[in-house]
Amino acid sequence: MTLHREHTRVGFVGLGNLGLPMAEALAADGWRLAVHDVSPARAIPAGSERVADSAELTDCQALCLAVPDDAAVAGLLTGEHGLLARLAPGAVVLVHSTVLPATARELAAEAERAGVGLLDAPVSGGAERAALGELSVMVGGPADVLEKARPLLDSVGNDIRHVGPAGAGAAVKLANQLMMFAALAGAHEALELAAAHDVAEDAVLAVVAGGTGDSWVARNWGFFDRVADAYDAGGTPVRERPWSKDLWEVTAAARAAGVDVPLAGLLAQTMADRVEHHARTTRERPPR
Structure with a gap:
């Protein structure tokens, strides 16, 4: 079953140079967004909900990460209090951050144990294409998770490529x-x-x-x-x-x-x- 705009609460973490226009493209395409950034002064997309703590995203059916690096991604997702352990089974996580392939594989394995689908889905194209929803997205992970997440990915990119298993996108x-x-x-x-x-x-x-x-x-x-x-x-x-x-x-x-x-x-x-x-x-x- 694919994600649907009207039934899906999407969490988006990381509202920097690329993250903000990506989130804006999702909001403009009708997704219900709850957004978080470590800097509370960062602008947010019109119509989205700002949350003060990433822990408030545990009821999201989809979670998108556009944070700086491997440490930031792992800090959000892993461990006893990480989001992977607290998201509902069947939720989907899209890691848009540029991370090491080994990190992506480790995260995918932990997500699978938690019953959560995870894709490493880094992007290319820059902020201007991000705002238009026209990024290139290179996806690593299971094909069934990709098909579930495809409507969400189609809102941020016009060139979605499944390039292999976990870590391949990275x-x-x-x-x-x-x-x-x-x-x-x-x-x-x-x-x-x-x-x-x-x-x-x-x-x-x-x-x-x-x-x-x-x-x-x-x-x-x-x-x-x-x-x-x-x-x-x-x-x-x-x-x-x-x-x-x-x-x-x-x-x-x-x-x-x-x-x-x-x-x-x-x-x-x-x-x-x-x-x-x-x-x-x-x-x-x-x-x-």
């Missing part, structure tokens, strides 16, 4: 992040090279759009500057931003699997400084 998200940040690092170096020869960023990007160097990051240049500004406004520490946290998770997942990822190791050490510096200098640059 693995695909980390693969996506590595490919994206590798392209971003190359674009930064290429534009700096051109600038050293007195060629403006816009000129390079216009040419590359029709060449073999084309990429999503080149076509959306400035995206990460805007995301960094949003994180600054929300007070998100650099270590919790994707160009830091996600790349370190890539290296951790690779180490756990015995996979050599020398490029990921280099990016984990350099990407955060590069993204933050570019965002800062772009912000400080006088308008033309």
Whole structure:
């Protein structure tokens, strides 16, 4: 039996840069939302109910998490007082946070023991697509749980992909992040090279759009500057931003699997400084 808007109370935890527009898309699509964030000052979607404590979400038939990291997800779900032990059997948990594949598998096993369905369902696309309900969602976990949760997922994404068992969604998200940040690092170096020869960023990007160097990051240049500004406004520490946290998770997942990822190791050490510096200098640059 699938989830239905009129009969389902949905808990949503994490109203940050991506979580808030995701919750807004759910509310706009008619889901009854109860929302929680560790910061009580965070904005909430129109028509949703703010709860002061995540423990007030135990009567929800579905729970969505968009919190910063593995520790935050585990802190909410696991242990004697965690939500997995307190949700009703048959409830569904969607972990939209970027977590390690091993974490997703451990959470899925604990959820199964509690009679709760759990999917690792990280997303990609950014805040603007999130607000439109047009994210890409990579899903790991049982197919029957996915079918039950599909109406909810269809409200946040227009590209829902079941990529395998528990942990597979998390693995695909980390693969996506590595490919994206590798392209971003190359674009930064290429534009700096051109600038050293007195060629403006816009000129390079216009040419590359029709060449073999084309990429999503080149076509959306400035995206990460805007995301960094949003994180600054929300007070998100650099270590919790994707160009830091996600790349370190890539290296951790690779180490756990015995996979050599020398490029990921280099990016984990350099990407955060590069993204933050570019965002800062772009912000400080006088308008033309």
